[in-house]
Every structure is written in C-alpha cells, then in structure tokens.
Amino acid sequence: MKKHWYDYLWIFSATYLILGFFNILFAWLGMLCFMLPLLIAIFGGSKMYCNLFCGRGQLFSLLGKKFKLSANRKPPVFLHKKWFRYGFLTFFMIMFGNMLWVTYLVGSGQRPLSQHVKLLWSIKLPWQWAYHGGVAPWVAQFSFGFYSVMLTSTVLGIITMALFRPRSWCVYCPMGTMTQLICQAKKPKVKK
C-alpha cells in the first residue's frame, strides 16, 4: 500500500512523549491531539483523525506489527461494548476535570505547584527535572497534568497492544468514542 505523509505522524506522537522527559512544557503541544479530532468531527462529521492522522494509533500498529510486540489475540468482548466505552469515557472526563480543577487551584494560589506526573491516576512519579521555571505556576501545572493524561493513555494502550491486537486502545480510546458520538449526533435520523 502506498505511503502518505500522514502515515508518518507516529513520529510526532513518539517525539511528544520523549520531549516530556526533557521539558514538561511541551505537554501543551498535545492540545493538537485534543482539538483536531474534535474539530474534524464537529465540522467535518467524520473520524478522519482516527482513520488517517492519529499518530498514536499508528504507533501501536507499528509496535504491534513491525516490532511484533503484540500477542494478536482477540480482545475480550466487553472492550467494544457501549457500557464499557461510555463508562471509560465518563471516568476519563471526570479525571480530566479534576486535572483542570487542580490547575485552577494552583493558578489561584490555593495550592502549590506539584512537579509530578501521575501515572494511571494513582502513581505519583517525581518529574521535577523536566521543569525549568519561567512560566506561571498554572501553566506548568497544566503541563504536568496533561502529560500525565497522555502518558497514562499511552501506557494503557501499550498494555492492550501487547495483550490483544495492536490497535486495541482505539476500541476504548475516549477520543475515539467521543468523536464517534459527535458523528452520531450529527447524522440525520433515517436509519435506526
């Protein structure tokens, strides 16, 4: 199959994760991975982002297939069931809201800046080496929080890539679920 420029966007995703080890402020770049899929779904009514551009999906594909790190097993059925996908999306959004709340608290001086990356919403990893100051505390706090979200989802994605099929993360990825919901809401009600 012919390769297109967008087939190399996994390089962006990999670079993003690496940059976070050197300067946490690069976490803000991840906003692209949040805004683009939503904008494409809202205005374009498609999952073009997932279907063509998402570097994260490509990264899992690459690790699973080229590097043969995937067991290539069928994932359990519940993974694609609506209750699980919507449940995970809800949980994810609550945790995201919590991250924004912490950012607000730091911004308003009610809480000191915490230079940690929180993995899987629970494991606090020291990360102060990647922060060199120079910005408002809330800007830094958001970076730590947002990078935590990105790293957590990558780790989950790698686990399910290894256990099941390469792109298993895409089955329960909150962004994928959200963009599909937007497309469903946009669809004129004809068929069921």
Place this chain on the structure above:
Amino acid sequence: MMEEKLQKKRKARVAQADCVACGSCVKVCPKGAIKVYKGLYAQVDEGLCIGCGRCAAECPAAIIEIGEVTA
C-alpha cells in the same frame, strides 16, 4: 458466467452496531473495499471485496467476519 453465479463467495461482514469506526480495517484492505461511513461504522463494498480476511484479522474489536455470500 453461470458457474460464477452459483459459486459461493467469501466476503467481509462488519457487525456495525459494535464498530468503533477506528479505520484499522481500511488501512489494511488491499482492494479499498472497506470504508468508514461518516465516522459511524465500517461498510464493505461487496463488489470489491475478495474475502481475503485481512480486515478481520486487523480489527481491534474483532467484529468482522468472513462469511459466504451466494452471489
């Protein structure tokens, strides 16, 4: 022609209610026979599908089956 008509053909079938519209299947189809329709679910063009099964092996939700269709 007659023989071909009686032949059973193997085609991909998507359980659309369970499809997450990720497009993994689209990327591996050698015939361009499967597409994601408006971000909702994948659709197979049976005229193009050769039933090779690549999409079924790729689908991370494992919801594509290769079945026989009497054409």
